Amino acid sequence: MSSILEVDHLNKQYSESDFALKDVSFSIPYGSIVGFIGENGAGKSTTMGSILGTLHKDGGSVKIFGEEMNVEKLDIKENIGVVFDNIHLPEALTVLKLGNVFNNIYEQWDQETFDHYIDLFSLPRKKKISGFSRGMSMKLSVAIALSHNADLLILDEATAGLDPTGRDELLDVLRAFGKDQDHGILLSSHITSDIEKIADDLIFIKDGTILLNVNKKELMKQYAILQCDKNEFVHIDQNLVITHRKKGSDIDVLVSDREQVPASIKKKDFSIDDITLLLMRGEKV
Numbered sequence: 001m002s003s004i005l006e007v008d009h010l011n012k013q014y015s016e017s018d019f020a021l022k023d024v025s026f027s028i029p030y031g032s033i034v035g036f037i038g039e040n041g042a043g044k045s046t047t048m049g050s051i052l053g054t055l056h057k058d059g060g061s062v063k064i065f066g067e068e069m070n071v072e073k074l075d076i077k078e079n080i081g082v083v084f085d086n087i088h089l090p091e092a093l094t095v096l097k098l099g100n101v102f103n104n105i106y107e108q109w110d111q112e113t114f115d116h117y118i119d120l121f122s123l124p125r126k127k128k129i130s131g132f133s134r135g136m137s138m139k140l141s142v143a144i145a146l147s148h149n150a151d152l153l154i155l156d157e158a159t160a161g162l163d164p165t166g167r168d169e170l171l172d173v174l175r176a177f178g179k180d181q182d183h184g185i186l187l188s189s190h191i192t193s194d195i196e197k198i199a200d201d202l203i204f205i206k207d208g209t210i211l212l213n214v215n216k217k218e219l220m221k222q223y224a225i226l227q228c229d230k231n232e233f234v235h236i237d238q239n240l241v242i243t244h245r246k247k248g249s250d251i252d253v254l255v256s257d258r259e260q261v262p263a264s265i266k267k268k269d270f271s272i273d274d275i276t277l278l279l280m281r282g283e284k285v
């Protein structure tokens with residue numbers, strides 16, 4: 001078994017909107033971190049909710065630890081650490097009291113680990129959670145997710161609202177967690193530099209459809225963004241073209257193999273943000 005999470009032809013429609021997840025398929029190999037990238041409303045949270053069973057899926061299969069995900073199976077849920085933007089923590093409690101609550105909820109609650117992350121994230125123990133800032137609440141959610149011996153983390157915008165130091169601390173923690181061969185992480189973020197720092201694989205999603213699922217190193221080494229004109233464009237093997245976008249008389253083209261492109265065509269320096277923009281704004285051939 002090589003994947004901690006396998007999503008196969010996941011479909012989901014909402015009754016009150018036109019949005020749909022369309023045949024979303026991907027997997028997370030053990031010991032790896034997958035970055036989930038897409039604009040507002042692309043379907044990242046819907047995918048995560050459908051994986052976790054908090055949303056009803058219309059079709060497809062989700063296997064976690066090799067087993068079909070079933071919300072009734074408590075042991076699967078115990079082994080997944082989740083951070084969602086809209087998780088509601090009990091506001092009237094303090095961190096001190098929260099430990100006792102989660103000790104009763106999770107069979108494998110590890111108070112020592114929780115204390116470690118509370119210290120690492122410099123969270124106050126005696127202040128009511130209602131008085132926490134958004135960043136502090138996010139850190140607390142992450143500390144909880146990491147303190148019940150979960151092997152899979154599903155993190156929706158977990159770095160949002162954190163200051164640069166807090167983000168850096170959190171990314172270090174996630175990097176170390178993800179390296180363990182029993183673990184895996186699915187992480188969505190609009191801060192692509194965070195994803196760039198820690199992800200092994202990247203999944204780009206738009207309008208409920210996965211546009212590209214690629215190993216990060218392969219993307220940065222083998223792919224290219226070309227800047228060409230119409231005449232040069234027709235000389236590019238169209239099988240290599242992932243997407244393209246007209247910009248005045250120029251065309252930006254994302255190709256999957258820079259070595260197979262005529263040397264005369266200009267290759268631009270690029271970041272994951274550039275790839276994201278091109279994928280989100282470009283047209284398929």
Ligand SMILES: Nc1ncnc2c1ncn2[C@@H]1O[C@H](COP(=O)(O)OP(=O)(O)OP(=O)(O)O)[C@@H](O)[C@H]1O
Binds near residue numbers: 019041
């Ligand atoms: N409960 C719901 N009922 C109807 N439509 C919904 C519901 N929840 C989400 N949607 C719609 O589904 C689409 C995808 O939303 P989703 O939250 O999955 O996107 P996202 O990629 O997580 O976006 P963001 O980056 O803004 O968090 C959006 O068009 C949204 O309006």
